[in-house]
Amino acid sequence: xxxxxxxxxxxxxxxxxxxxxxxSPISGHRSVSWYQQTPGQGxxxxxxxxxxxxxxxxxFPGRFSGRQFSNSRSEMNVSTLExxxxxxxxxxxxxxxxxxxxxxxxxxxxxxxxxx
Amino acid sequence: KNQVEQSxxxxxxxxxxxxTLQCNYTVSPFSNLRWYKQDTGRGPVSLTIMxxxxxxxxxxxxxxxxxxxxxxxxxxITASQLSDSASYICVVTFTGGFKTIFGAGTRLFVKx
Numbered sequence: 001x002x003x004x005x006x007x008x009x010x011x012x013x014x015x016x017x018x019x020x021x022x023x024s025p026i027s028g029h030r031s032v033s034w035y036q037q038t039p040g041q042g043x044x045x046x047x048x049x050x051x052x053x054x055x056x057x058x059x060f061p062g063r064f065s066g067r068q069f070s071n072s073r074s075e076m077n078v079s080t081l082e083x084x085x086x087x088x089x090x091x092x093x094x095x096x097x098x099x100x101x102x103x104x105x106x107x108x109x110x111x112x113x114x115x116x
Numbered sequence: 117k118n119q120v121e122q123s124x125x126x127x128x129x130x131x132x133x134x135x136t137l138q139c140n141y142t143v144s145p146f147s148n149l150r151w152y153k154q155d156t157g158r159g160p161v162s163l164t165i166m167x168x169x170x171x172x173x174x175x176x177x178x179x180x181x182x183x184x185x186x187x188x189x190x191x192x193i194t195a196s197q198l199s200d201s202a203s204y205i206c207v208v209t210f211t212g213g214f215k216t217i218f219g220a221g222t223r224l225f226v227k228x
Binding site (some may be wrong): 043045107 | 162173
């Protein structure tokens with residue numbers, strides 16, 4: 001069974017540009033959540049999608065957005081990039097909504113974004 | 117305020133030795149607690165998951181314990197190996213509301 005796939009793995013952008021990251025969850029998983037990871041902050045929750053609807057959202061500015069398609073694949077977009085957006089962006093899929101109950105998170109390898 | 121705090125921040129041990137990592141949380145109401153291992157530059161991988169009623173869970177050389185009364189969990193690694201060098205992240209989930217809080221992690225270095 002294929003794991004969570006994130007693309008691209010690495011990318012470099014300049015300030016002011018925008019970026020779109022993609023995440024394909026494990027087959028049968030309907031929940032996809034996104035996280036930002038920086039050395040000083042650890043994993044920070046961005047948002048979660050279940051059945052094409054955003055169910056939970058973290059404390060990030062509106063420049064960070066996402067969506068989920070009918071096949072459960074998800075994309076996140078960051079507009080007007082800032083230097084501080086440089087981070088590893090992780091996607092996780094889960095069978096259950098909200099990762100609550102006994103649901104387990106399965107993470108992808110991440111997309112490492114560098115903003116110059 | 118719901119928080120998850122891990123200690124120590126980093127740890128260096130010799131190969132073959134045991135170690136224990138700590139996780140204290142103030143999350144309420146509690147649903148479950150998970151420990152993840154994250155190798156450098158990779159995504160986290162689940163080690164154990166415990167619900168409120170469980171107080172210990174093992175996965176090979178990894179044993180997690182949970183004291184729901186004191187809101188403390190520990191991850192014990194037995195006979196450490198070089199491949200155990202990684203970050204270990206404690207993750208706590210609320211009941212209802214489906215909120216999850218991540219600890220900042222403990223960075224473990226195992227030296228030969």
